[in-house]
Amino acid sequence: MKIAVLSGKGGTGKTTIAVSLALSLPGSQLxxxxVEEPNVHLFLNPEIKEEKVVNTLVPEVDYEKCNFCGYCAKICAYNALSVLKFGEKEGEILLFNHLCHGCGGCILLCxxxxxxxATRPVGVLRIGEGKGIKFVEGRLNISEVLAPLVIEEAKKLAQEDGVVILDAPPGTxxxxxxxLKETDFALLVTEPTPFGLHDLELAYEVAKALKVPAGVVINKAGEDDIVEEFxxxxxxxxxxxxxxxxxxxSAYAQGIPLVEAIPDYKVKFQELYNQIRGML
Amino acid sequence: MKVCVTAQEKDLNAQVDPRFGRCQYFIFVDTDNPENFEAVENPYKDAPGGAGVQSAQFVANKGVKKVYTGNVGPGARQVLESAGIEVVTVSGTVKEVIGA
Incomplete structure (x- = not known):
């Protein structure tokens, strides 16, 4: 079963929940x-056993064959190519790596x-184990933008059997x-603030649109019951x-998972998992 | 000499549009005969990405030697430089810029 932990708003406690849920379920994978700011490793201190480079597809021009017709630039949906024609057989093709989504349309249709x-590296997957939990981390290279590609590659390493917990990036x-795509459950983590509620609503709408069943965790809960009302x-x-x-x-700030700092929470997270199973 | 000025309106009295890739209009003028100009609405001004690259290629294909504008992004700058087009940063009206 794949459970995605997401929130909309950043800083509500996605990683706190994801790590503690994983640590409460033996045999699970996190x-x-x-991938733009992975931080699960701070709480698991995993031993990394393998690293895999994530590559994206890019076009490479064969200047022997190119006649600078400009068709590739015309059909590129992301405006990532520019073709300059200087003469009958002279010209230059400029590829803007950061605009290219690696769809391969230009290669197919030239x-x-x-x-x-050709390929170009955009990120890395780190695979290992920490505190008895199987660990996979996607890491986008600095200045790169193809976060979804690195996420999709990381998700391909999800174990077939057992629980897989995906710590999502903030936002929607x-x-x-x-x-969230092709997961079984969306665990929406929020906090009882106007921003937390606003973004919870957005995250909930995304889960609904993707037809993923959802449930809520209220972190930093206090007297305000705006989330309950929603x-x-x-x-x-x-x-x-x-x-x-x-x-x-305080435990969080020291990199100590919630279920280690307050072991009573282990049972609560196991109950949380049982409730999710009951909902599916 | 054929030049391009980015403009907020489609005539010579228009203010220069300070953005290159997402400007409202490109005004193509022959500086020797300023009355003979062509104003083209920027087809890429609402592109979700790569507006600068496409605008630069569009301008390069028109065969201009100089571009007068406000700011040019890195993508557009690379295309314009590769095409041998000089970029001049200006403000004011199109007329003032081309000295008409």
């Missing part, structure tokens, strides 16, 4: 899909068959959608509440 497949844009209006189950406590924040 995949850090926040009338002169002057484009061939492409990287969060890439994480959830009851949408028939959304609140599966766990974690109070706003200095003790929890």
């Amino acid at each position: 995949i850090d899909c926040d 009338p002169e068959k002057a484009m061939k497949e 844009s492409c990287p969060a959608v890439a994480t 959830c009851s209006s949408r028939n959304l189950s609140i599966l766990l509440k974690i109070p706003f406590k200095r003790e929890i924040a």
